[in-house]
Amino acid sequence: MEDTSLKSGMLEILLVFSEMDRLQKVSHLIESHYNRHINTTVFHNLLEAIEHLEISKKPYSLIVFEHLSASQSIVRTLVEMGGSSAFILCGRSLDVIRGLKDTEVPIEFVSIDTMFEEIPKVVNRFEVTGKIPMLDEAESDYISIRPDYLPSMGPLEATVYTQLIDGHYVPVFGKGDSVERKQVEEYLQGKKLTHFYFKREDCKELLYQKSQDLKSIIEEKPLDRARAEEAVSASLEMVRDVVGQMGFSPEAQKVAINSVSATIKLMGSKPRLSGILLELKNKDGNYLTAHSLMLGKVACAMAYKIGWTSRTTYFKLTLASFLHDIALNDGKLAVVNSIEKAAGSGEFSADELKEIRLHATKAADYARSMSEVPSDVEHIVLQHHERPDGTGFPRGLPFRLFTPLSALFVIAQDLIDYSQIHKDAEVSLETFFEARETVYSSGIFKKIFQSLRTDSALV
Ligand SMILES: [Fe+2]
Ligand SMILES: [Fe+2]
DSSP, X not given: OOXXXXXXTOOEEEEEOSSHHHHHHHHHHHHHHHTSOOEEEXXXXXXXXXXXXXXXXXXXXXXXXXXXXXXXXXXXXXXXXXXXXXXXXXXXXXXXXXXXXXXXXXXXXXXXTTHHHHHHHHHHHHHHTTSSOOXXXXXXXXXXXXXXXXXXXXXXXXXXXXXXXXXXXXXXXXXXXXXXXXXXXXXXXXXXXXXXXXXXGGXXXXXXXXXXXXXXXXXXXXOOXXXXXXXXXXXXXXXXXXXXXXXXXXXXXXXXXXXXXXXXXHHOSSOOHHHHHHHHHTOOSOHHHHHHHHHHHHHHHHHHHTTOOOHHHHHHHXXXXXXXXXXXXXXXXXXXXXXXXXXXXXXXXXXXXXXXHHHHHHHHHHHHHSTTOOHHHHHHHHTTTOOXXXXXXXXXXXXXXXXXXXXXXXXXXXXXXXXXXXTTSOOOHHHHHHHHTTTTOSHHHHHHHHHHHHTOOOO
């Protein structure tokens, strides 16, 4: 087996707590988050831990420590010695880390009284933002990528690898190569491959290049719409691959944001539903990406129709649609609207059902981790499989608790599903409205639905 060494992604954790009980509970919490054994080093006081870091120079992914006094200097020393670790301080006063908040150090404070509930949330946040390795990251120096979007990447910014049966990775396309669709197909069919690989260390640069590309394509005059649409779609595919394996790093976030800006520019300020409905019938390519792009357009066109025409609204809806199914790996999981029905159908494994159940919450975590993104986006994502009659998931939310944008998003996704189910029939907005009249008959759903129907602005 080749050197898929654990060196860079190995999860090493340092815990410093005065009481054994706390140590064990925190260690258990982190292990159950990762669902496997984690290498943990423990100390009962901070000075010993600092001395250990100084002497051993051992790199830790995460240092969780207790510090109940108000002294800042000992925390500073620990942070200096901890190198590139992420830190969770369990203490009594947030003031202790105030001075560190402006630095690049990933450090979060949790109150000692609520630490057992808070630590898993912080670990999750660190993980989704790439500040500590995700589970799979500890296993390989390569990340897998779906082959569909390689041809639209232009000259490659990094070497693409394939994995041989014995585990070795070998290069298939070099840096600077432009990959033809035919070449990819030959590989997939001839060698029965499903994935290619990038080196993990190349991803930061690749994502940076992607966001630059998007920016320049969209600023070009005249705008090449087909090329821009293809670039947005390829960018989303790459973000999906990277986020699942490395977390939603700042570079991946930038690509998502630039994809949103590009889409809004392509859509214009007056997106119309009628044209989009036609497009819906003819979409192809990766289902999840096509679905996410389409949902953004439909949601914005609906917003426009009812008079919610601000750029901020379009931004929130488009970003939410790009993120909402990002935690899913397979298009067939995205069309499930009821966990009970899916479980009863026998078509899904227990793992797939779990993936479906958790995907909205996970995607909401990604949205929350983005800097300077309004919390509306997180709510839309979290609520996208809820239903007005309370039969949705993950929470079975009643209609009263939907935010207006979430309600609109749910209707938009329903329209897409409806037109997919009735693919061969003539789908007009009117047939959809008739079919769903009783479904959207309460609260904010009723208001939105009525104004969509009557074309009246709902300001
Ligand atoms: Fe979904
Ligand atoms: Fe979806």
